[in-house]
Amino acid sequence: MSIILLSSCAAMSQKHKSNVVSYYEDLSLVRPQFINPDTLDSKSGKVKTPTVMPPFQSDVSKPLNARIDSLATINKAYSTMQGYRILVYTGASSDDAQRNRQSVYNYNSDLNVYTQYKQPSFRVKVGDFTNRVEAHYILNDLKQSFPNAMIVPDQINLLH
Numbered sequence: 074m075s076i077i078l079l080s081s082c083a084a085m086s087q088k089h090k091s092n093v094v095s096y097y098e099d100l101s102l103v104r105p106q107f108i109n110p111d112t113l114d115s116k117s118g119k120v121k122t123p124t125v126m127p128p129f130q131s132d133v134s135k136p137l138n139a140r141i142d143s144l145a146t147i148n149k150a151y152s153t154m155q156g157y158r159i160l161v162y163t164g165a166s167s168d169d170a171q172r173n174r175q176s177v178y179n180y181n182s183d184l185n186v187y188t189q190y191k192q193p194s195f196r197v198k199v200g201d202f203t204n205r206v207e208a209h210y211i212l213n214d215l216k217q218s219f220p221n222a223m224i225v226p227d228q229i230n231l232l233h
Contacts, residue, residue: 156229157208158187161219162197170195173219180218184211185230201229 162173189196202208208224
């Protein structure tokens, strides 16, 4: 039964494919033409060419620059922000903290080095990094001399 059904469907699909004829008709001649009365010239009755309006001109840069300047003035009041530093030493000895501080200076004098005392320990931290990726680049270099160094969140100094 299924063989008869499949063979009849196949025969119908082949007949249908052979009867396909391409059809094209241009209907642009019979489409109605609508004329907007606002575009007609009152004297001649012909269609006027539309006048091109100049682009909208508004200078937004003056108020925008004023706003940016006010934000810059407000931001100058802030000297610190949340960021990251590299902790290279923590311990109870002030002498060890100073030695580690000097070692960091000898390793790279461009880095800012901070010594903090929070009872009962001294901490030596390096750098002012706004994101962890920046700190990680320096950490990889410092790990050779300071294997216990790690990145810690801290308030960092902003450069003005």
